[in-house]
Amino acid sequence: MEDVFIECSPGISGDMLLGAFYDLGVPKEVIEQPLIDLGLKDLYQIDFKESKSCSIRGIKTKVESIDCSPIKRTWKSIKELILNGHLEENLKKIIYGVFESLAIAEGKVHGIKSDDVHFHEIGAIDSLVDVIGVCAALNYLNPKKVYCNEPILGKGFVQTEHGKLSVPAPAVIELVRQKNIKVLSHCNSIEGELSTPTGIALLVNLVDYPEPPSRYSINSYGVGIGNLKFPFPNLVRVYKITSFNNASFNDNEQISPKREEIIIQEAWIDDQTPEDISNFVEKLRNEGAYDVSYQAINMKKNRIGFSIQAILPIEKKEFFRRLWFDYSNTIGVRERTQYRWILLRRRGECSTIFGNIKVKQTLKPDGSIIMKPENDEVLRLNLEHKISTYEIRKIIKESSKKFRAFENWK
Structure with missing residues (x-):
């Protein structure tokens, strides 16, 4: 199973990320199926076209709205749409998380409850397509881990339904603050919105590690092209990689440390x-x-x-x-x-000649498991049997048999 590395070059937006996943080889039907399942099929048309930014090729995503409804979507209505939709549970959870973080950020910015948030640009059909499509693409690829580099947010002003807002957008600032994301500050001389609220929300919900792996090999990649013109390529790259940060052990593919x-x-x-x-x-x-x-x-x-x-x-x-x-x-x-x-560990109990005692297992990098009795158990047995703690640990080690876990490795 491969990892995924999202390279913000220099920023991130939902449409660029979706184009990069399509260029990476995610089928269009995979991207559209959850939109169909949610009853949004007749509200948009999506097209993926070859494009260039500063002579670098990639895919530009174009979503045309054919939604004639004047109703503005709220977080409450989008929440009901997601929860009542016939989606795979894992995909539903991912999509819900992205929109929920956006709603919480918007609620904080406007000083209202998240359920009362009225999505404007984010509730438009093109943003729905971007978010749901990207989540579907990542769910389809099913990577072990998702990495990214630090995005650049941009500066200047952007026109929205709220009027003219400064860049970074207030929701972007709140998402970055809430999730403690590290961002880069160079390119400050460039005017423009390099990272959108949708792009940042996708990043903070989909990424496991907010920095590239120290060592990795590139297996394949896709490039998504943005709409804004800059003196440098405006693109997002998504790589399928094999990372060598950690080693995998045991049958359950646990990572330790x-x-x-x-x-x-x-x-x-x-x-x-x-x-x-x-x-x-x-x-x-x-x-x-x-x-x-x-x-x-x-x-x-x-x-x-x-x-x-x-x-x-x-x-x-x-x-x-x-x-x-x-x-x-x-x-x-x-x-x-x-x-x-940290090495993975889990608590449980083990049968010994003293009966069942509480122990902790630790998973070493070579796949071996070390078991250690809880100190409270050793002290209890020391008082009960008048035996030194050294002898108690030795007897437990020699007589231990079946282990029963109380929790998963963590």
Whole structure:
């Protein structure tokens, strides 16, 4: 099974991405079938034509609206259309996610509930075709992983049904903020919308890794051409690749180690008691910190203080940011985004001569599995049997038989 790499060159839009997938070899009937299933067949005509941008060839997508209805689509109506449609469940989930993120972003921008959002350009039939078609194309290719590079957003102004708006569009800014996407800022001298709300919404929902793999081979590629004229090629490329970032192991094609984005938050505090620091550290752990460490340090005026560092889930960074100010005396927190590589693990229980005990399995890069009893179980058996913890671990290892998993590898 191959991976997919979406190259924003320099930006991203739904029609360019759809053209690139078609050029890559996704059949037109695959793109159109979910549109037919949703009852949209008679509202549009789609055409894929050879085109060029600065002498580079590719496919330009043209969607002509034959929708005569004056009704403006809302997120509520699009939601009902998707949920009531006869679509494959995985495809339905992908399409729903793209439109939901757009609705949440638009709701935030306009200060209303997402269900009350009236889609204008996004609710037009050409945008529906772009979003649903791209989702169908990716579902058809069924890649193991989807990568992308950082897009450029553009500058200047664009004419919309809301009137003249500055670029990046407000919904683009909100999507980038919500999903913590990294974007590039060069080409600032170029006026124009390089990345559209539809394009960014597709990117944030379809991509697993927001940067290219460090090593990969290109098996095939497709090029989608945009409508705007720039002094450089205005295109999106989609590659089928074989990436070599990770290695696959075991029959279920699990990836171990896996890369994960995390947040590091830290502060130095010199005006709080050790008891209060201990309580705060425990609060961080109880609220879901991956790990917390702290140590005594010498600070200004020779005061003894504490250096506290927490490794946190990236999606909870704002929550933990508030905890520092609510439960500690610090007046500032340092924060940085990092990546970590972790071995897959899962919890379960194993039968031993002590009975069933809780254990954790870890999947090594060579495919072998290491099993370790939970420390609470070792301490319990130590008290019950008056045997050293070393002996208990040894007996568990030698007598362990059937393992029953409580969860999937993660």
